[in-house]
Amino acid sequence: MSIQLLAKHPSDADRIKQIQQWTSPVWENDLRNIVDLSFYDTELKRRANALSNFQKTQADLLVLFRELVYVMAIAAARNGGGADLRRLARELGVGLPERKNPFKELIVGALISVVVLTVLCFGIPMAAPLVDWLNGSTPLSFWPQGDNALRASSIYVASQCIPVLIACGLLFVTLPTAQAHATTNLRGVIEKNAGKLLMIMCAVIVFDYAQLISDYGIYNPYLRSAPIQLFASWIPYNITHSIISVSVCVVLLHYLSRGEAKTPGVSIIYILAIAAVALTASCFYGLVRLRYDFKVGVTLDYLFIVCLLNLVAAMIALFMSQSLYHGRILKSEVN
Structure with missing residues (x-):
């Protein structure tokens, strides 16, 4: 003034x-x-x-x-x-700086996410003939196809992509810029952010339960067991599912803590690292669901769709972290 x-x-x-x-x-x-x-x-x-x-x-x-x-x-x-x-x-007769909106920087990332997820919702059913050909003589068991393909595809996208994006959004909102370029090792990153990671895990579990209720409303109008028994039976699967989001967030925390976002562009090493972590965690989750929930053998189309969607969500999160914190870090150093 x-x-x-x-x-x-x-x-x-x-x-x-x-x-x-x-x-x-x-x-x-x-x-x-x-x-x-x-x-x-x-x-x-x-x-x-x-x-x-x-x-x-x-x-x-x-x-x-x-x-x-x-x-x-x-x-x-x-x-x-x-x-x-x-x-x-x-x-x-003077002006004041505009009040900073903590969610303003997430708008671009949210817009990109909406575009990518919309393309996936339509692209997955359209890719059914190609996936069927790649799957060989074995018919597709889980890949969305037929009259309800779009609905099934939307459910897959919501269940696999949204939790990762919610987790990363919570991370970006709660992670201060000063902490985003303090060099530390992986163990230090996990110990320092254990509370955030636990909050993220709980948020994903709550989302999974919300989707469970939604799925039962769509496919099973009548409960076959007591609600408490139903929720308890899904605890292992939901915790396993939350490991995907937590693992992606750990990689992002390590990426930011080393100051990698300070340089323009995303490091190839971290692209490969987050891809490996997302694919490993989602593949494990897919195998658990196939064996203990669906009680079937290894089904490639299910593993492929679960791994693909989590990989896409992890990549969106990585590039969001770069775009968000690159400007923040440079601004903090100038100040």
């Missing part, structure tokens, strides 16, 4: 006139509903000597000018917080 006011009043004569206005009863009357007047009067009395001799040097004038702006700002904040501070800025 003081910088803007100094620019509006460039000459010493203008600044002297402005100081005289700010210390007049008329000005205090104009601000009676905006600032804490008792605090403002007290601060003016403390500067009574400076106010009577401020014309000695230009340096004294600048200091006093800035101090009065500071006192008015504090008095406004004491009276009504940020709302009165903005009203004071309007009275002075």
Whole structure:
């Protein structure tokens, strides 16, 4: 505010006139509903000597000018917080910086995610003939095809991609920039962020239970067992599923903690690392579901779709982390 006011009043004569206005009863009357007047009067009395001799040097004038702006700002904040501070800025004819939206930087990533996931919803059923050909003589068991292919594809995308993206979104919101370029090893990263990782695991488990309820509403109108028994039977699968998101977040934390986001572009090493982690964790989850839930042997089309969707979500998360923290880190170093 003081910088803007100094620019509006460039000459010493203008600044002297402005100081005289700010210390007049008329000005205090104009601000009676905006600032804490008792605090403002007290601060003016403390500067009574400076106010009577401020014309000695230009340096004294600048200091006093800035101090009065500071006192008015504090008095406004004491009276009504940020709302009165903005009203004071309007009275002075200056602007305040826009309030930062912590979710603003996620909008681009969310837009990219929506586009990619929409393409997947339609692309997966369209790829059924190709996957059938690659699968050989064995018919497709889990790949979306037929009349309900689009609905099945959407459920696959929601169940496999959304948890990873939610997990990474929570990570980006809660991870401060200062922590995003503090060099440390993998064990240190996990220990330092154990609370965040546990929160992410719980969020994915809650999402999986929400989808379980949705799936039962679509495919099984009537429960075949008690709700508690149903939820308990899904705990192992949901925990195993959450391991995918947690593993991806660990790689992202390591990527950010080493300051890799400081350089433009994503390192090939981390592209391969996050791909390997996502594929390994999702393949393990797929095998667990096939053997203990579906009670069938290894079915390649199911493994392929689970691994593909988690891989795509992990790649989106990696490039989101780069775009988010590259600018943040450079800005923090400048400041």
